[in-house]
Amino acid sequence: MVQKKSLSIPLLVLLVLSFLVSAPVVRGAELPAREAVPVPDGDFTMLSGAYLLMDGETGEVIHEKNGTARRYPASITKLLTTLLVLENLELTDEVPFSRLAVMSIPVGSSHIGMREGEVLTVEEALHALLLMSANEVANALAERVGGTMEGFAEMMTQRAKELGAVDSHFVNANGLSDEDHYSTAYDVALVARELLGHPVFLEFMGHHFYSIGPTNLESESRNLYQQHKLLNPQKDSSLFREDVIAGKTGYTRMSGNTLVTVARREGRTLITVVLESTGQIYEETCKLLDYGFSLVETPPVLPETAMSRPASPSSSEREQPRTALLSLETSAPLYLRADEDLAGIRTETDLPPVLASTVGTGDVAGIVSYYYGDRLLATRNVVVYGWEEDGRTALSSGGKSPGGSSFGGSLLGLGLKLLLGGAALFLLLFASHVRSKRRQLYWRRRRTGRSTTYY
Template identity: 30%
Template sequence: MRRIKKIICFLIIIFNILSINKFCNAAEINISAPVCVLMEYSTGKILFEKNLNKMMYPASTTKLMTAILVLEKCQLTDVATVSNSAVDSVPAGYSTAYLQKGEKLTIEQLLHVLLIPSANDAANVLAEHVGGSIANFANMMNSKAKEIGCENTNFKNPSGIHDENHYSTAYDLSLIAKHAMQFQAIKDIVQKTVYNLPKTDKYNSDNRIFYNTNLLLSHHSPDDYYYPYATGLKTGYTNPAKDCIIATAKKDDLELIAVILGAEDTNGSLVPKFLDCKKLFEYGFSNYSYKNIKKANSVVTKVSVLGATEDTKNLNILVKNDINVFLENNFDINNLEPKLELDTPLVAPIKGGSTIGKITYDIDGIIYTSELIAETDVNIVNFVLIIFRLGLILLVIFIFFAIFRRS
């Protein structure tokens, strides 16, 4: 009896261990924030969402758009001068990098304090340097937002300082984040956990040391926040906007973007936006992956080529590159049917390795494609030889009939 109980207990333990690794359903994710979205970076596919098109105040996540425009217009080594208005227009209580009026700093230095401690004075300096004024730079931000594909976004300033007419959505911010990740400078900066702004002739001290507000990155943050696959991006907070974050994470070849807006502190001393991000990332990494459905140089079909020699006319058509598609882990790739488009007509000669068409998979509106190439050379028939042989045949027939008629 005791042995049976031990066996049952052992089976229960094994079952519980296995249950930890089971895939979770999207409906099972308990996100405390009222608005969120989880996007796969390369495809832009939405994996999870909650009120993704609801207009919200974005707070300092705004600064990602500021960084995008600055990097499009400036070199990192360019120098900007801190104006009186850039410093004086930051309301009390908003974060700054203690920039001094008349201080000269490189664009690279200003981007660091813009994105790591979320300095609002740096946002103003950059906006004035690029746009001439805060108002003109805001117009540039809105034009860029429309170009990226944002339909429910309006910026009034480069920092996210509260304004009733300064708003966005989780979906629009995920598009902005996706665009921002094309800039290596942004990716390099946002993954840093600390930055020391060097002293200048206007600030003769090295004590401007700033820590990243994204606690998903830091080993020194509470264990509840640190996420080993986190790669950065931007946090935000104002009283009207509440807690906001755009966060990114990468595991193997899968890169995810999470946006949390309007989060409130409902867990006592813990900050829910970081916990929500971790839940979203774990859902994405546990349930989705890239799968190889066609390997480079694999045969997709065989065709007969017109005008080819007998020994080369049957040609194998190969996929030129690997085709990796983004799918749910439980998706059966055997159900996928490709569309083959071959050059028509296929006529000899054809050189091995040359492009003769393409293969396409359309999966949930996302197109995956590769060129199709010839496996081997296809040689053209020697028509002179054919004509000579036909001539011989006709000559033999003529001679035969001539002999037949005489007899």
């Protein structure tokens, strides 16, 4: 007699799971493309020499003017100083003040009157740095972390590059004027975005007032007040905003006014950087924030005609035609005004009809541009995430994870796979449950002779 064999439940579950993971991962790139930004409504004239509005969650640039142009940052440099301190020291660590740290700052620059040989904790020093922009405190923290102020400046430039801030160079921890000390609005925004991952930074930023108690050399307390007017209602109640959660001010004669601001509303986080301002810096920051919060996010969709491309066979391989499966490199959203309809979005693709034989998994195959009417919303890279040969699909995890949308690349296709896979998994588990109950019923009958129904 021939015995019928069936797949075990664990094996079927494994097959279902393998079906699910065959769909490409949808994940946003850490540094999305920033070639194009939407044009704000109406009169959006701003006098500042450079500014930028960034989505704090995705890192996408929403709007900018001279966002990658080098400018003098002034005291917003201290955000990078703060980042390195948080990454290298504990809040309870001590920070001693050398003669060089205290005496090397110019007369008239921001300070809290620290003395040579005096000691603060890191927590106290960071409050002085962030609230009062104390330059001698920045020097002391630099010596504590980097050994010397020069060594710390090298650490700053290196850490900035690691974040993608490649157009910056730092020679001090406080931002005092120097021709070789420069950054960009985009680079500063990247630093601010990285700081959002440190809860203690946001905690300190929420303090309008902080008092440093007596130290080893000072018997009186030092009272510190938040200088950023959008953060402190006692500074200027007409400018204070409830949605602003962090920021840093800056000013030198070389830089003009500079300002970094982070705001959060209804789950959205925005970062603004304004450089080279001669006035109205808070009003211009508010204009950027209000514009950003008025926009509606929508996910980009890869056009059906751009979901795949044939590729030339390599001369070193068998002459077998291959088809490249394509996806968007990043899932960072597009931004529309509240009164604009999704149906108004159009796309233009720049993809060769046949890909070169040298193109591999994870490589950029072309670009797709998104427009609303004649207005360019964004440009996205299209990448290869898998191949189809002889009717078989081969996906590779060795390349870049696609972030766009298509079936095998679209959000619709991925959702369909998940839905079908989830339904199959549910049926398999239910069948297993019923089979188990039937076995229980069988043995109960063997033991008691009673007939009982179990569900």
